[in-house]
Amino acid sequence: MSGDRDALRRELRQRRRAIPAAARIAAAERLAEQLLALPFAPASGHVAGYWAMDGEIALHAWQLRLPPTLHYCLPVLGADGQLRFAPWRRGDALVGNRFGIPEPDVAAESLLPAAAMALVVVPLVGFDARGQRLGMGGGWYDRSFAFRNRQGPPPWLVGAGFAAQQVQVLAAESWDVALDAVCSEQGTLLPATAGTPVPP
Numbered sequence: 001m002s003g004d005r006d007a008l009r010r011e012l013r014q015r016r017r018a019i020p021a022a023a024r025i026a027a028a029e030r031l032a033e034q035l036l037a038l039p040f041a042p043a044s045g046h047v048a049g050y051w052a053m054d055g056e057i058a059l060h061a062w063q064l065r066l067p068p069t070l071h072y073c074l075p076v077l078g079a080d081g082q083l084r085f086a087p088w089r090r091g092d093a094l095v096g097n098r099f100g101i102p103e104p105d106v107a108a109e110s111l112l113p114a115a116a117m118a119l120v121v122v123p124l125v126g127f128d129a130r131g132q133r134l135g136m137g138g139g140w141y142d143r144s145f146a147f148r149n150r151q152g153p154p155p156w157l158v159g160a161g162f163a164a165q166q167v168q169v170l171a172a173e174s175w176d177v178a179l180d181a182v183c184s185e186q187g188t189l190l191p192a193t194a195g196t197p198v199p200p
């Protein structure tokens with residue numbers, strides 16, 4: 001991993017944490033509106049969010065406004081390096097993972113594979129106008145959704161962040177999975193390639 005990428009990550013994480021409480025509360029509401037208005041917002045099935053940490057934009061407003069036909073899920077880290085997903089409702093048991101992020105406390109058999117999601121809201125440290133994403137550096141989303149580089153949606157991959165996390169251009173790595181959209185409190189970016197099937 002390049003030092004540039006690391007330095008950018010540090011700077012953008014700091015910027016994300018520095019957003020004042022009142023602004024983040026308002027931003028979460030605006031973000032929910034953007035996510036609910038996506039042209040490809042599914043009407044039924046499973047959708048994945050994340051448990052916001054380290055200054056990430058929160059998803060509670062979106063979760064609370066989902067239609068009852070959609071089941072909200074949270075990511076669970078697998079020992080094999082893949083993310084799996086578990087339905088989670090307020091009050092369901094949680095347990096901290098190796099990074100201290102709460103995840104549903106469920107048996108392995110009841111976890112859903114990444115491909116079972118209709119839409120996934122992807123946490124990000126930075127993004128650019130083409131839908132390239134800089135994450136925390138673990139490669140979790142890239143590994144888990146690598147199949148989206150060979151086939152079209154679903155699952156639709158939608159980055160969520162504060163507008164302050166947008167940068168001019170992120171250098172794409174060969175393993176990076178591009179996002180179909182990025183939503184922030186200021187609007188929705190739909191990169192020109194959104195949903196384009198990858199030729200065989």
Ligand SMILES: Nc1nc2c(c(=O)[nH]1)N(C=O)[C@@H](CNc1ccc(C(=O)N[C@@H](CCC(=O)O)C(=O)O)cc1)CN2
Pocket residue numbers: 050051052053056075098099101123124135136137138139140141
């Ligand atoms: N809310 C949320 N959940 C998520 C992610 C995320 O970015 N945000 N992930 C997105 O991939 C996955 C977890 N990936 C992560 C990768 C690195 C670190 C992290 O905090 N690294 C530390 C140092 C390592 C350590 O503590 O062992 C750090 O740099 O602060 C956290 C999560 C799955 N769940």
Ligand SMILES: Nc1ncnc2c1ncn2[C@@H]1O[C@H](COP(=O)(O)OP(=O)(O)OP(=O)(O)O)[C@@H](O)[C@H]1O
Pocket residue numbers: 001133134135136137138139140141142143146173175176
């Ligand atoms: N499809 C893949 N197969 C194998 N390894 C992968 C794959 N995708 C990413 N990786 C590994 O993950 C590492 C981290 O990738 P990267 O820096 O792009 O993470 P990130 O997208 O910022 O992290 P995250 O998704 O956890 O937020 C890379 O060094 C790469 O070796």
